[in-house]
Amino acid sequence: SDRYCVFGHPIGHSRSPQIHAAFAEQTGQALTYEAIEAPLDDFAGAWHRFIASGGRGANVTVPFKEEACRLSDVLSPRARRAGAVNTLVLGNNGETCGDTTDGIGLVRDLQYQAAPLEKARILVLGAGGAVRGILEPLLGARPATLMIANRTAEKARRLAREFFDLGETTGGGFDEVVGTFDLVINGTSASLGGEIPPLPDDLFADDALAYDMMYGDEPTAFLAWSGEHGARTADGLGMLVEQAAESFFLWRNVRPDTAAVRKRLRPER
């Protein structure tokens, strides 16, 4: 059967093998999917060894997404704009094709969560690689405004200018956040250290959704804070499932049913 994998470093806690095994079972596709810890200094070698041993495609996670973008022979337009690749596909002539399904995965999950998108006021926290990857599909959902706020304000301003052609986008520091928002997405890595960006208490509009791109067994510090300040909350596990489904489709041309897999990963409490 065809081999697939996810490359990361570290990779031990990845839930992708479980998700893709469920997709394969559900759709009757004969494939295997494993987690591979690539060496930090030789991602390209890990990918080439993998295809030499029957690999057909891979997901790529932290910290290799930019490197996967550089090693791709062919890039999808959305991967080029994101500057990152989370899905590698071995082409018919042995070429490496790079794409990204992170952004569409986020938007699919937001739709599943019935998040306000069209005409909504959206605040995105962070201006790193993760945020760059979601801006095009978010702006494609036609929000009223999208503000990017970041610890380093200049990075947010630069990113906003870069995406302004796709919709009303502004950037600044956390101290420049004013007004209320219908959707606040945390794309900083502050959650990893249990920290929360310094934000005004009255950030959330009525029926606002607070979304953290991270996930874990416990709610992140950002989601706990958001819940205390009146927002509905969602973590990034749904995004993980949806981006996986899009990658699976790129490889196999079959669309898995994500709702069934969501339930399996996190039965209703």
Ligand code: ATR
């Ligand atoms: P990623 O690929 O996860 O986006 P990255 O490109 O290194 O990783 O970006 C990390 C993001 O988290 C940045 O926006 C960073 O802010 P700076 O640009 O000012 O560095 C943000 N970040 C990291 N730790 C943070 C913290 N403790 N508080 C607020 N923002 C933080």
